Amino acid sequence: MKKVVIVLAALFGGGAILAAALVGGMYYWASLDLPDFKRITDYNPPLVTTVYARDNRVLGYFYKERRFLVTIDELPNHVSRVFLAAEDSGFYEHEGVDLLAIFRAFVKNLQAGHVVQGGSTITQQVIKSLLLTPERSYKRKIKEGILAYRLERFLTKDEILTIYLNQIFFGARAYGIESAARTYFGVHAKDLSVAQAALLAGLPKAPSKFNPFADPEKAISRQHYVLSRMLDQNWITQEQYDDALAEELVFKSMEDPSWHQGAYYLEEVRRRLIDHYGEDRVYNSGMHVYTGVDLTHQVAAERSVRKGLEASARRRGWTGPNSHLEEEQRETYLTENPFVVEALEPGEWIEVLVSEVEKDQALVRFGEFKGVIKAKDLSWARTPDPSKATEDVPPVKDCALVLKSGDVVWAEVKAVPPSVLNPGTKAPKGGPVWELALRRRPVVQGALVSIDPRSGEVLALVGGYSFAESQFNRATQAERQPGSAFKPIVYSTALDNGFTPSSVMLDAPIVYTDSETDKVWKPENFEGVFFGPTLLRNALCKSRNLVTIRVAQRLGVRKIIERAKALGLEADFPEDLSVSLGSAPVSPLNLAQAYTAFARGGSIVKPRIILKVESAWGDELEINEPEYSDAISPQTAYIIASLMKEVVRDGTGWRARVLKRPVAGKTGTSNDEQDAWFVGYSPYLLSVVYVGFDQLTPMGKYETGSRAASPLWVDYRMAVEAEYPIEDFPQPPGIVMARIDAASGLLAGPKSEKTYFLPFKDGTQPTETAQDGGGSGPNPSTSSKGEDLLKQIY
Structure with a gap:
């Protein structure tokens, strides 16, 4: 008996040694190529970069994996508990490996004849996800266990x-709990109910199989299992369990604002971030980017640009239907393009099929519905002719000259039929007929930039008619000739070199020959006529080209270019007189920066699109404080602002008068009406509008800054002005006001017929008084002034 015991003890001891050796050998074998688990401690997953508006609303996201970082302390207790119930109820007790769970999995796999259950703890799943391959093998399982055990000694459970x-x-x-909450329930993870959290906890096991959008029954069945596990663990009460089972789940995704409102602004942010941080970091690091965009301003600006460009396109006439369908194609088209008319509102555009055309109206169909376009609602649809303005051509009165049966065209909803608005209203025989207006999508493009000149924050930025159709950002990437919108820069230089608002210059023909190329340049005023002796005030107010050129001659082109660069303009300026008429191309954003000097009393402020950037963990990566640079004197800035208020009150910027508050502005038009501009500002808001074709093409007769650009500016500003109190430009020390005779530029006398109340730098105001009743020329009593005018001719 004693020998048997000895033999059994020897066998047991040998077996134990052998088992220990086997375990040790397996441990050594599995440990040979283990990855470094410490990499997990610097957890840095691909995260969504979020871009915020100035009020912290989300403008958009950049990502490759849609994951938002959250911490345990941001989540209610039941959210983390449901995942423990579903995956690892003993998480806070084991040391990374749950041997009992592994044994249960081993038995089930043995019974099934293949691997059907893993028995992995949450720690092991983290190891598998971040360090190992997803293969199902015992070797990988051993590695998992080893690394999980080590990780638990390096990180806390939380x-x-x-x-x-x-x-x-x-x-x-959806990666991560926050993204899942947004994707399936349209809420943040911190707001998940027990029922919602339980459903999400059931998804990781088989995301496709339990997807509630695809198979809600399976998803809810899995949710019931998770809830029962919560109840078994006493992590919820019976009442909470019953309430969760009874809760009606509504599956919906949180709206992603990206590339909808503010798409051009968002794209400019993306470009700048990539230039600074690189694409990989922008799309994977989960940065928080705070911008200057004001969504109220942005929406108003986008609407104004679209509306203005559509009106511009109509002024050029009708370019034809979107397409034309033969008889046999029409019913198929209507069937394949259904409409939900309850969603249609006045102002919305729809694509319609012309079914019948008469002189006074065209009948159309869209989906199963009918509409009518009356002759008065396509009266603009003339044959395009850039040499004729819209008022030069009689309105179209015959629909048959524009449309024919089978045409597919754009139409705008003018009014919703009463029977659609009020279902109880009796519809006419044959169903309701929608009143529509013919429309065409514009080819002409435009841009709008709006800046707070006090801080440099870019409140709105629109780079074109439709971001979906063209991602080229004309607000920042297009450089076009500003035309007369450059003139305030010329006149600000003049004010610092002996000129005053009452200086008299000759508006007469001028011929300029380039000494290097022998090319002859004969500039003209827009009107094609000459106005003789002209006050500097009137030259800017009425945008007189010839006076501006003579001022530039007196100053020298070099001084004007130096002033433009001091104001922050980055153009390649030609060393000739054409620079005074805005021949050097600039972007709308750059021109806006230059004008901030006039709006804020002499110093420019750099436009700020990105205000601050933080890492996913809240560390500050970048902060852009306002950057100011002195450019001109406060007195010069004030005089220019006062003269540009005159442009609005009495000149080409007249449309801005509708605001009924102090506004300074300047129109700009390049040769052949290829580019149209309007820059207008108050002390609190500076806005620039540009309109033109991407390919240099005349927009048509009278398509100037006043007609083509200023309506967009006015429409936008009318939508946002109520946010600001009425504010005028503060008068700095060193400015005196004087009433000037409009004809002579001298102090107004008793017989002056027309006068202006103008600002002057102290000591530069006129001292002589006009002696007669004015007239159209300078006062002949001053011989030196007459001699000066003669010098301007010869």
Whole structure:
């Protein structure tokens, strides 16, 4: 008996040694190529970069994996508990490996004849997700266990659970609990109910199989299992369990604002971030980017640009239908393009099929509905002719000259039929008929930039008619000739070199020959006529080209270019007189920066699109404080602002008078009406509008800054002015006001017929008084002034 015991003890001891050796050998074998688990401690998953408006509303996201970082302390207790119930109820007790769970999995796999259950703890799942391949093998399982055990001695349980909740995939492009909450319930993870959290906890096991959008029954069945596990663990009460089972789940995704409102602004942010941080960091690091965009301003600016460009396109006439369908194609088209008319509102555009055309109206169809376009609602649809303005051509009165049956065209909803608005209203025989107006999509493009000149924040930025159709940002990337919008820069230079608002210059023909090329340049005023002796005030107010050129001659081109660069303009300026008429191309954003000097009393402020950038963990990466640079004197800035107020009150910027508050402005038009500009500002808001074709093409007769650009500016500003109190430009020390005779530029006398109340730098105001009743020329009593005018001719 004693020998048997000895033999059994020897066998047991040998077996134990052999088992220990086997375990040790397996440990050594599995440990040979283990990855460094410490990499997990610097958890840095691909995260969504979020871009915020100035009021912290989300403008958009940049990402490759849709994951938002959250921490355990940001989540209610039940959210983390449901995942423990579903995946690892003993998480806070084990040391990274749950041997009992592994044994259960081993038995089930043995019974099934293949691997059907893993028995992995949450720690092991983190290891598998971040360090190992997803293959199902015992070798990988051993590696998992070894690394999980080591990781638990390096990180706290809460840190491991935080990694798990942010790392796991929930299907539908959702990575992490926050993204899943937004994707399936349209809420943030911190707002999930027990029932909602339980459903999400059931997804990681098989995201496609339990996807509630695809198979809600399976998803809810899995949710019931998770809730029962919560109840078994006493983590919820019976009442909470019953309430969760009874809760009606509504599956909906949180709206992604990206590339909808503010798409051009968002794209400019993206470009700047990539230039600074690189594409990989922008799309994966989860930065928080705070911008200057004001969504109220942005929406108003986008609407104004679209409306203005559509009106511009109509002024050029009708370019034809979108397409034309033969008889046999029409019913198929209507069937394949259904409409939900309840969603249609006045002002919305729809694509319609012309079914019948008469002289006074065209009948159309869209989906199963009918509409009518009356002759008065296509009266603009003339044959295009750039040499004729819209008022030069009689309105179209015959629909048959524009449309024919089978045409597919754009139409704008003018009014919703009463029977659609009020279902109880009796519809006419044959169903309701929608009143529509013919429309065409514009080819002409435009841009709008709006800046707070006090801080440099770019409140709105629109780079074209439609970001979906063209991502080229004309507000920042297009450089076009500003035309007369450059003249305030010329006149600000003049004010610092002996000129005053009452200086008299000759508006007469001028011929300029380039000494290098022998090319002859014969500039003209827009009107094609000459106005003789002209006050500097009137030259700017009425945008007189010939006076501006003579001022530039007196100053020298070099001084004007130096002033433009001091104001921050980055153009390649030609060293000739054409620069005074805005021949050097600039972007709308750059021109806006130059004008900030006039709006803020002499110093320019750099436009700020990105205000601050933080890492995913809240560390500050970048902060852009306002950058100011002195450019001109406060007195010069004030005089220019006062003269540009005259442009609005009495000149080409007259449309801005509708604001009924102090506004300074300047129109600009390049040769052949290829580019149209309007720059207008108050002390609190500076806005620039540009309109023109992408390919240099005349927009048509009278398509000037006043007609083509200023309506967009006015429409935008009318929508946002109520946000600001009425404010005028403060008068700095060193300015005196004087009433000037409009004809002579001298102090107004008793017989002066027309006068202007103008600002002057102290000591530069006229001292002589006009002696007669004015007239159209300078006062002949001053011989030196007459001699000066003669010098301007010869």
